[in-house]
Amino acid sequence: MKKSTLITELKGVGEKTQKLYAKLNIKTVGDLLADYPRDYETFAEPVKIAQAPREEAAAVYAAVTGILSEKRAGKLHILNLNVSDASGSLTLTFYNMPFLKKTLKRGGFYIFRGVIHRRGNAGVMEQPKIYSPEDYRKLTNRLIPRYSLTKGLTNQAIQKCVKQVLSLYDFGTEYYNQTILKKNNLIPEREAVETIHFPDDYDALIRARRRIVFDEFFSFLFLMRKNREFCEQLSNSHPMMETADTVRFLEQLPFPLTKAQEKVWKEIKEDLSSPCCMNRLIQGDVGSGKTILAVLALLMTAANGYQGALMAPTEVLAIQHYETITEYAGKYGLIFRPVLLVGSMSSKEKKQVYGQIASGEANLIIGTHALIQEKVQYASLALVVTDEQHRFGVRQREHLAGKGNTPHILVMSATPIPRTLAIILYGDLHISVIDEMPADRLPIKNCVVGTAYRPKAYKFIAGEVEKGRQVYVICPQIAGDEEDTEGSPVLENVVDYAEKLRNALPPGIQVAFLHGKMRPADKNRIMEEFAARSIDVLVSTTVIEVGINVPNATVMMVENAERFGLAQLHQLRGRVGRGKHQSYCIFVSGSEKKDTMERLEILNKSNDGFFIASQDLKLRGPGDLFGIRQSGEFSFRIGDIYSDASVLKQASDAVDELLQEDPELRQPENALLRVHLSETAADSVDFRTL
Numbered sequence: 100m101k102k103s104t105l106i107t108e109l110k111g112v113g114e115k116t117q118k119l120y121a122k123l124n125i126k127t128v129g130d131l132l133a134d135y136p137r138d139y140e141t142f143a144e145p146v147k148i149a150q151a152p153r154e155e156a157a158a159v160y161a162a163v164t165g166i167l168s169e170k171r172a173g174k175l176h177i178l179n180l181n182v183s184d185a186s187g188s189l190t191l192t193f194y195n196m197p198f199l200k201k202t203l204k205r206g207g208f209y210i211f212r213g214v215i216h217r218r219g220n221a222g223v224m225e226q227p228k229i230y231s232p233e234d235y236r237k238l239t240n241r242l243i244p245r246y247s248l249t250k251g252l253t254n255q256a257i258q259k260c261v262k263q264v265l266s267l268y269d270f271g272t273e274y275y276n277q278t279i280l281k282k283n284n285l286i287p288e289r290e291a292v293e294t295i296h297f298p299d300d301y302d303a304l305i306r307a308r309r310r311i312v313f314d315e316f317f318s319f320l321f322l323m324r325k326n327r328e329f330c331e332q333l334s335n336s337h338p339m340m341e342t343a344d345t346v347r348f349l350e351q352l353p354f355p356l357t358k359a360q361e362k363v364w365k366e367i368k369e370d371l372s373s374p375c376c377m378n379r380l381i382q383g384d385v386g387s388g389k390t391i392l393a394v395l396a397l398l399m400t401a402a403n404g405y406q407g408a409l410m411a412p413t414e415v416l417a418i419q420h421y422e423t424i425t426e427y428a429g430k431y432g433l434i435f436r437p438v439l440l441v442g443s444m445s446s447k448e449k450k451q452v453y454g455q456i457a458s459g460e461a462n463l464i465i466g467t468h469a470l471i472q473e474k475v476q477y478a479s480l481a482l483v484v485t486d487e488q489h490r491f492g493v494r495q496r497e498h499l500a501g502k503g504n505t506p507h508i509l510v511m512s513a514t515p516i517p518r519t520l521a522i523i524l525y526g527d528l529h530i531s532v533i534d535e536m537p538a539d540r541l542p543i544k545n546c547v548v549g550t551a552y553r554p555k556a557y558k559f560i561a562g563e564v565e566k567g568r569q570v571y572v573i574c575p576q577i578a579g580d581e582e583d584t585e586g587s588p589v590l591e592n593v594v595d596y597a598e599k600l601r602n603a604l605p606p607g608i609q610v611a612f613l614h615g616k617m618r619p620a621d622k623n624r625i626m627e628e629f630a631a632r633s634i635d636v637l638v639s640t641t642v643i644e645v646g647i648n649v650p651n652a653t654v655m656m657v658e659n660a661e662r663f664g665l666a667q668l669h670q671l672r673g674r675v676g677r678g679k680h681q682s683y684c685i686f687v688s689g690s691e692k693k694d695t696m697e698r699l700e701i702l703n704k705s706n707d708g709f710f711i712a713s714q715d716l717k718l719r720g721p722g723d724l725f726g727i728r729q730s731g732e733f734s735f736r737i738g739d740i741y742s743d744a745s746v747l748k749q750a751s752d753a754v755d756e757l758l759q760e761d762p763e764l765r766q767p768e769n770a771l772l773r774v775h776l777s778e779t780a781a782d783s784v785d786f787r788t789l
């Protein structure tokens with residue numbers, strides 16, 4: 100069995116199950132093995148009812164003393180039982196499980212496991228799992244993996260499937276040479292993968308995870324170094340000079356550039372006129388004003404008679420950029436002849452745009468990844484501005500070079516990372532930092548609240564809309580059926596929440612929703628309507644996380660804030676406070692656990708992305724192996740650039756040493772590594788060749 104074997108080859112995975120796995124992006128055996136547990140459940144010994152903690156999972160050994168009530172609410176059957184032990188009693192609530200009346204014997208002792216919620220002085224355990232003492236004993240003091248789920252696919256089913264794969268999979272011979280293995284204290288790949296799914300104990304889990312994180316960083320950094328080598332040899336085939344256009348544009352802008360923006364603009368100008376091809380990253384916190392620098396670079400390119408391309412991560416953002424730039428062009432008489440190229444356009448429209456690009460009629464091309472597809476022939480592409488997620492790999496560079504283009508590259512990133520890490524992670528780029536916010540900004544006012552605060556929040560939202568402002572509300576889920584979250588607080592979803600808000604807010608307030616699974620044309624329409632102010636309140640998933648710029652929006656309310664990483668929440672918050680109006684952020688936590696609230700309080704203390712990322716790291720500590728994933732531009736599956744910074748450094752040193760000794764990986768001891776890395780590169784969007 101190999102990585103590419105389809106999961107349908109597994110026993111018990113038919114067409115129906117395969118579809119469920121596809122929802123989790125698992126198609127092959129390799130995908131399944133790399134679907135690491137979200138976290139691990141530990142089954143502690145049962146405790147006395149009186150001592151059981153509230154609002155977290157616990158097990159009690161108790162006897163069924165009677166049925167308290169049984170009722171129906173629509174399609175829902177609700178059964179309340181009373182159980183007790185010598186220390187006290189507890190209510191158990193079961194949904195749609197009427198058969199328990201018969202299977203649980205009055206006076207019989209069972210172990211009930213679940214989260215006990217406070218109801219006045221009493222405790223209620225909702226939908227607990229029921230075990231016999233013998234079955235429970237088998238689980239205690241073990242780490243049981245918990246996978247991300249989708250409705251219809253249970254945790255147990257995934258465990259079973261992973262076990263089956265582990266018994267059949269051929270891991271082959273270890274690909275690292277002995278020096279790398281020993282120096283970095285790495286356990287073999289097979290042991291690591293087996294252990295991360297089914298750890299014997301916590302120490303073994305830490306070792307396993309470390310090996311996997313090392314692998315992930317190592318391949319990334321190796322391929323990036325190759326990218327750098329490639330880029331360093333490129334000379335400037337589109338030398339430029341500054342013209343009156345950019346100077347005039349800056350004079351007309353209603354605001355002066357900040358000192359930091361000025362410094363970066365100078366660096367870009369120098370690059371574009373230097374003997375080497377530009378390869379620069381602009382790093383700056385959300386809302387620090389990166390876009391204007393991209394516009395300036397594109398303007399200089401157009402003024403020198405070349406074409407520039409602006410590549411956005413989503414269609415919604417591409418359209419936003421297109422509109423902003425078209426507006427600028429009209430208002431300030433810029434020499435841009437912009438076109439938009441996105442996947443949702445009809446083939447006829449696309450064909451027309453291809454023609455304008457090939458003839459040079461268009462000098463600014465704005466779009467998504469579609470911009471660098473086969474069909475697009477540029478007349479004179481001299482600059483590509485892109486986001487960090489889609490930074491160019493060697494393959495894309497070669498692809499463009501093959502068509503006679505070696506454009507300058509400008510990458511934009513809002514990932515807050517300290518300089519030491521940036522140097523490692525963006526090793527193939529020169530780094531410019533915008534470390535200052537525009538002066539006219541009022542700091543965002545934040546609050547971290549529980550769900551009981553909602554009525555007040557809705558009143559506040561209505562007030563802001565009354566003043567002409569707009570509002571975002573973020574929910575973690577699209578519809579109510581994605582994840583079966585045993586024992587976790589309810590997760591809000593955009594579809595139901597939008598309906599709830601329509602009912603809760605005064606009539607006349609326009610509420611709409613947005614999520615990633617909508618048709619691109621619908622998404623674009625909703626965003627356009629929001630930008631045009633015909634929608635007042637936009638309920639959305641995190642699709643609006645990056646880049647959206649609607650300065651009139653002043654409230655960001657995040658539901659289930661506990662489900663997001665702090666860096667991600669900071670990005671979301673960055674959608675407001677982008678104009679002159681006072682802005683507000685309401686983080687609603689579905690869990691009122693002390694550590695959750697403390698973590699969220701960090702956002703209350705600071706609006707500085709770097710500070711937040713470092714505090715988050717401190718709070719989570721190295722023990723929190725599977726903490727909430729950091730958002731940001733690095734799509735590592737498991738490695739976390741903050742909490743795994745030391746592994747990142749080790750992987751970086753290991754790559755340097757290897758490249759010094761055997762730059763082309765020609766020595767026999769590195770032959771397997773060479774194969775492994777080419778396979779990894781083939782899977783990666785960023786880097787396609789070695």
Ligand SMILES: Nc1ncnc2c1ncn2[C@@H]1O[C@H](COP(=O)(O)OP(=O)(O)OP(=O)(O)O)[C@@H](O)[C@H]1O
Pocket residue numbers: 354355356357360383384385386387388389390391512513537538539645646647648650673677678
């Ligand atoms: N120097 C400045 N003074 C005042 N306003 C500015 C300045 N620079 C940019 N802005 C405005 O600030 C807002 C945010 O800028 P921009 O969209 O460039 O931020 P960004 O850094 O790209 O943010 P994000 O990372 O969220 O995409 C825009 O409305 C822009 O016009």
